Each structure stands twice: as C-alpha cells, then as structure tokens.
Amino acid sequence: MEVQDLDKNITGPTMLPPPVGIFQTREDLLKHVRDFALSQGYMISIKDSSKDRYVTIGCDKGGVYRKRLKSGENMRQRKMPTRLTNCPFEVVGKKDDELWTLTIKNGEHNHEPSTHVSDHPSCRRFTEEEILIIREMSAAGKRPRQILKVLKQRNPDLISDSRNVYNVKAKIRRESLSDSPSSSSAATGGEPSEGGVGNEVGTTTSFGGYMETKGVREARAFASELCRHMYTLGWFSGTGGSITIKVHDDSIPKTRQLILISPSGVQKERMVPEDMYVLSSDGFILSTPPLKPYPHNPPKCTDCAPLFMKVYEMCDAGAVIHSHGMESCIVTMILPFSKEFRITHMEMIKGIKGHGYHDELVVPIIENTAHEAELVESLTEAIKAYPRTTAVLVRNHGVYVWGDSWISAKTQAECYHYLFDAAIKLHQLGLDWSTPTHGPIRGINGIWGCNGTMSRALKVGGLSLDYMIEPSQRCILLDIEGTITPRSFITDVLLPYSHANVGKHLAATFDSKETQVDINLLRSQLDVSLGKYVEQKIQDDLEQGVVSAVPIPPDYVGKELVIASFVANVEAMIKANRNITALKQLQDRIWRTGFQSNELVGVVFDDVPVALERWHASGIKVYTYSSGSREAQQLILSNSNYGDLRKYLCGFFDTTMGNKKETQSYFEILRTVGIDRALDMFFVTDVFQEAVAARDAEFGSGNLHPAGKWTSPRESWV
Numbered sequence: 001m002e003v004q005d006l007d008k009n010i011t012g013p014t015m016l017p018p019p020v021g022i023f024q025t026r027e028d029l030l031k032h033v034r035d036f037a038l039s040q041g042y043m044i045s046i047k048d049s050s051k052d053r054y055v056t057i058g059c060d061k062g063g064v065y066r067k068r069l070k071s072g073e074n075m076r077q078r079k080m081p082t083r084l085t086n087c088p089f090e091v092v093g094k095k096d097d098e099l100w101t102l103t104i105k106n107g108e109h110n111h112e113p114s115t116h117v118s119d120h121p122s123c124r125r126f127t128e129e130e131i132l133i134i135r136e137m138s139a140a141g142k143r144p145r146q147i148l149k150v151l152k153q154r155n156p157d158l159i160s161d162s163r164n165v166y167n168v169k170a171k172i173r174r175e176s177l178s179d180s181p182s183s184s185s186a187a188t189g190g191e192p193s194e195g196g197v198g199n200e201v202g203t204t205t206s207f208g209g210y211m212e213t214k215g216v217r218e219a220r221a222f223a224s225e226l227c228r229h230m231y232t233l234g235w236f237s238g239t240g241g242s243i244t245i246k247v248h249d250d251s252i253p254k255t256r257q258l259i260l261i262s263p264s265g266v267q268k269e270r271m272v273p274e275d276m277y278v279l280s281s282d283g284f285i286l287s288t289p290p291l292k293p294y295p296h297n298p299p300k301c302t303d304c305a306p307l308f309m310k311v312y313e314m315c316d317a318g319a320v321i322h323s324h325g326m327e328s329c330i331v332t333m334i335l336p337f338s339k340e341f342r343i344t345h346m347e348m349i350k351g352i353k354g355h356g357y358h359d360e361l362v363v364p365i366i367e368n369t370a371h372e373a374e375l376v377e378s379l380t381e382a383i384k385a386y387p388r389t390t391a392v393l394v395r396n397h398g399v400y401v402w403g404d405s406w407i408s409a410k411t412q413a414e415c416y417h418y419l420f421d422a423a424i425k426l427h428q429l430g431l432d433w434s435t436p437t438h439g440p441i442r443g444i445n446g447i448w449g450c451n452g453t454m455s456r457a458l459k460v461g462g463l464s465l466d467y468m469i470e471p472s473q474r475c476i477l478l479d480i481e482g483t484i485t486p487r488s489f490i491t492d493v494l495l496p497y498s499h500a501n502v503g504k505h506l507a508a509t510f511d512s513k514e515t516q517v518d519i520n521l522l523r524s525q526l527d528v529s530l531g532k533y534v535e536q537k538i539q540d541d542l543e544q545g546v547v548s549a550v551p552i553p554p555d556y557v558g559k560e561l562v563i564a565s566f567v568a569n570v571e572a573m574i575k576a577n578r579n580i581t582a583l584k585q586l587q588d589r590i591w592r593t594g595f596q597s598n599e600l601v602g603v604v605f606d607d608v609p610v611a612l613e614r615w616h617a618s619g620i621k622v623y624t625y626s627s628g629s630r631e632a633q634q635l636i637l638s639n640s641n642y643g644d645l646r647k648y649l650c651g652f653f654d655t656t657m658g659n660k661k662e663t664q665s666y667f668e669i670l671r672t673v674g675i676d677r678a679l680d681m682f683f684v685t686d687v688f689q690e691a692v693a694a695r696d697a698e699f700g701s702g703n704l705h706p707a708g709k710w711t712s713p714r715e716s717w718v
Helices: 026-040 128-139 144-154 162-178 184-188 214-232 305-315 326-334 347-351 372-385 406-428 487-509 513-523 536-544 559-575 581-596 608-617 630-638 663-673 688-696
Strands: 021-023 044-050 054-059 090-096 099-106 242-246 259-261 277-279 285-287 319-323 340-344 360-366 391-394 398-403 475-479 621-625 651-653 681-685 700-704
Touching (some): 021 026, 026 044, 026 054, 026 090, 026 099, 128 144, 128 162, 128 285, 144 162, 214 242, 214 259, 214 406, 242 406, 259 305, 305 398, 319 406, 326 391, 326 398, 326 406, 347 406, 360 372, 391 406, 487 559, 487 581, 513 581, 581 630, 651 663, 663 681, 663 688, 681 688
Parallel strands (some): 475 681, 621 651, 681 700
Antiparallel strands (some): 021 099, 044 054, 054 090, 090 099, 242 259, 277 285, 319 398, 340 360, 391 398
16 A cells, blocks of 8 residues: 655644555555544545445535425424534545555545544444344343443443444334344444445344244254153252253354253253243343243253353353263262273263273363352363363262263263263272273272272372271371372473573572572582692593583683583583482572473372372371472472472471481481381382382381382282
8 A cells, every 4th residue: 555644743623634545455445544534533434436446435424414394484403413514525536457546535524523433423333243142132131231231341342332222222123023134224323324334234133033933942842851851860850950952053153053051940850842041152041931830930040051151162062961960979979089080991981972992081070169150160171171071070069961962962971971870880899990901999908898998009100099098007208209290200301401401590690699509519529729629529420431521610710611610510410310419409499490480380190189188188197208309399299280289298308318218217207207106107109129118117118110000018018
C-alpha cells in the first residue's frame, strides 16, 4: 500500500480525510479508511459500490431522515435530535490494473467529532457468533441485561449495550412470528445494515423450532431410556449419577451441536424424554423440564454439568456418563493413596478405546470434594496428564466415562465396571490384578494372604503402596538414589547440569562470600610452601593422566585464569568420580540455582509420595540417608514433580555419618535419632552392600534388586 503523508501538526476539532493511496484489494482500502476515520472521530458507510470496479464511501452521518407521515401542512417531526446531518464527506475508491486507488471527493464534515466509538451504530454491531448466543439465550428466556453480561464476559471490548441486544431480540421475534428467514440487519442492533463494513452475518435457524426436530426428540428419548437402564445396573441409584449426550446432526459441526443433560435429584428409573435439559454448545440452558406436582422437587440441572462441558471441550466427546457404581467406589478404596488404577491382561480391556489385551490400562484417580463442581480443576489436570484415558475415577464417589458417541460411552462404561469388579474379586483372593500373571500378592515376608494380610509387591526402584512394616518398627530410613529417585536422574540430569554450569556459576558469584568459601575449601589441601602447589587429589589426577586436570594458579594471575583452572579440575573430578566434600558443596550451590530458576525439577518414583503420606499418617518417622549432601536431598524432595515432600520427613543424613557401606555409620544414625533398639528402624536401599551393613547394625533392612524382586540380607526376611 502506498499512502501520502499528511501534516501531522494540524490541531483542533478538524476531522481530516484519510490519506490517499494505492491498495492491493478493496478490503485493504476499506479498512484503511475505516481505521483512519475512527482515529479522527467519525465513521464511514458505503453509499454505492460495484465490487470489481468502484466503491463510494461517505460519513455515517450523511443523508437525512425520510418524512414518514403527512397531515395537511403539518408533518410529523422527530422528538429526539437527529443523528443524520446530511454530512457532505465523500471519498471514492476505484480499481485500475488490479489495484485500488483512493481519492478524496469532499473531505469536509458539518458536525463535531464523536467523543466515543460507541456513538457510531456500525461499531455496535454483533458478530455472527454473538447473534447466535443472543438467539440461544433468548430461547431460554434470558433478559437483555443477562445476555449482555455473558457477551461482555466473552468479549470485554464489546461496546454494545442492552438496547442493542433488545433490538436483535425484537428482530428475531418478528422473524419467528412471520416465519421469515433472518437477515444480516439483525447484526446491526436495530440500525440499517448499510452503515457497517465487514460485519455482515448470514442467516441462522430459529433454535425454538430446531429443538422440536426429529433428531432432538429421538435424542431425548434414548437418553431417558439409558437413564432407566443404568439404574438397573446400579449406576444411577438414589437419584445419583448422570448422563449427557450431544444431538447428532451432520449439518452442524460437533462443537456446535446441542447438548442433552439429565436432571439432578430425579428418580432415574422413571425418567421420560421431557425430563432432559437441552443446552447450547456453550452451556446455556435452552429448555428446562416441566414442573411436576408434589412430591416431585422442582427441576434442577445436574451439578455434573461443568465437568461434562470440560470433557466436551478437551476430549471432543459425543457423550459422557457419570456412574455411582459400587465397583468404581471400592476400587479406589483398596489403594487409598494411589493416584491411578492399573490393570493388564484382561479380555475386557479390548473394549476400551486404543487398548488391547496385552496393554496396561491406566485410569487416573482424583480426590473427592464436597461439591461436584469443585472437581473441574482436578478433572482437567487428570485429562492433561493422561491424554489416552477415556475415564477418570473419583475416590469414594464414582467414575466419569466418555466416548465419541453414546454407544461408545456406554460400551466403555460397561467394560470399566467389569474391570473394576474383577480387580476387587482378585484382591479378595489375594491375587495381583496389575501383573500379567495375576499371581499371589507378595509382601516383604513372602507371600501374604494366607492369614488375610496382604501387601502389593514393590515396584522396581520404588516403594510399595502397601509397604509392610513390622509393628515394632517405628522409623524408616530411606536411601535416595535408586529408591526414592531414579539413579538416571542423578547421572543424566543433575551431574551434567552441574558440569555444564560450573563456569557460569563461578563467574557470576566469584566475589560472593559463599563462593569464596567453596574456593578456599577446594584449595584447603594445597601446600603453598616454596611456591609449590601440592593438592593430593589434583596431583593424583595429573600423575594418572586424567584429562583436564591442571594446577590451580594463585589469585594474582587474574580471576579468569583461576576460574578456568577450577572449571577444568571440577570437570576432571566429576569424570574421575571424586566424592570429596568441596566438590559436593559446589555442586549443591549450582543445583540450588537450577531449582530456584525452575531449570531443574526433582524426579521421584510415582509411589513415593503415596508411601510417605501413608507412613506419616500412621505415625511412622521417616529419614533419608544418601551419599549426596543434606542440601542436595532437600533440594530434590522440596522441588519434586509431586511438590514439596519434606513435610513427611523427620531428618536427612549424609556421609558425615560415615560411609553407607560401613556398619558404624548406622550406629551413628541410631544415636542421632535417639533409638535404643536397632530393630525399631527399617532401612530401604537398592545397594546390597548397604543392606548388609545395616543388618550388621541389627537394623531391619531390605534390598530392592534391579530385577524387581524384594529380597533381604537376613534369612528371616526371605
């Protein structure tokens, strides 16, 4: 677009014409004129146009009102001041050689500039989507102010008022009475359609008539039939449970289809089609069930409605079922701290979308709340975390199941309830439903179940949900690496991070007291006599040819060289697996920065928070013992992928207690904790030698092997 510049120093109330220029398209020219007009305090309308040749544009105050009624010499006069002033402003756009040229025919106005954009009716036009919302809410009996409130919530910049909404409602009512199709003038809020540019809307169908179509009637009929059927299954007893389905119509996009929802507090076994609520695709109630005589309660839409709408929004579902089936409640109680239900190698898994017999079916579990609508946030998080799922369990409550259609939702709901029931019965038999073989559930002391006491087997590298602790044991001591967090998190995330950021950290904090302490500690083994630098670890590295090991120069050679030498030696010590205190302390500082900046997030096994919460609730004290420093342990657990877990822990131990493979270290821990009897503390680790050392200190101890089998160094634990 080529536009000529105007004098920008012109001041006062004068309204300037738009700069002339050449434009690629007619739409570009109109937008240029309209945007400039608004900046000057006037608005434009199209006076005459030939789409492919020219367009004549005038001020929206141009022209005069027609004289409507004559009575002798006296004519009817308008009581309100006229908006039209017969303004002479006019510009013309002409097409020439595929380009549009703007020229000024008359650039003057005969009125004052507008004080606000809302003064122009064309700026108060509604979009096609807004017109549809007005239609839907009007059909539901909503008043103009209520409708306007919803519209402004969707579009805070909307400048229309309730009068404009009223004008559209009146237009819709006239069309309904005359049975004539709606026209684009409905979008003007009662003003002539010629006044706007680019806001015309097409025709829409009256929703009042649409709700009486065959498709809606049939959908209501089989929705009520499904309610009666699911009552017989025990899913909708006691007026509980609910169902929603979309009214399928090939001519309407799925996201815009009407929604049917069952009411709340209704005897589901007596449901009839008229009892179903009808909602718009945005959740506005368009039709309510009729009021029934005593003892029936007034109709009320289910509290599940916000959750149903969220599932429709996130999962492109065609139907959702909310069941209160007993199986869906009990299965969440068997493992009261688990965040998911898992089952595999069951035939009915094939009935779940995207799953086969050999697959592991995982259903997220969210915690119940006093009011159903409060579940929306946790339901949303569960769907995001488990994108493959078509169900979410609510602990001690029920389950939500959805599908592409009511048939898919019903089929999957039946399969889910079958699997929940199977898991409960397997559990009663002492069998593990989560493993392919469904063998006996194993505990620490072997196979449990003969005496009615059962425990889930430990997962690889993790803690069991039903971790069996002897009644006499009041404390648990946990290893970190391989037991609480995967070893790969240490080797593949934390160590490379400290390696990559040591130079950056030293350069940024070199003059700080904390970093100077670290540097002095690294140098503490230096013997500076006779100008010789003898640091045992570094000297060993140099003699053994470890790559990057270099002597550390004195401070007077310059900050950059000192930092470079420290970086080289730290890298060398990491590669050589040096576990000296000075290196650990420096790594802690770097990791702290990483966690504080959210570059690092601690990773723990999924069942760790569940086990910690259970032990805490049972009054069992839990401690950690790691070759990593206390600060590193706390950084991982306070910034974990499950939040801050430190609230479940009573203390942290590191190698200041001694080597983890030495028995004396465990005696030191007992003395520190204040336990007289070693068997009162149980130590969990994935390193066999550490378990042996704990055994020799009379600890109860166990070792989790990579093969996934729980073993114990003591024969009595086998």
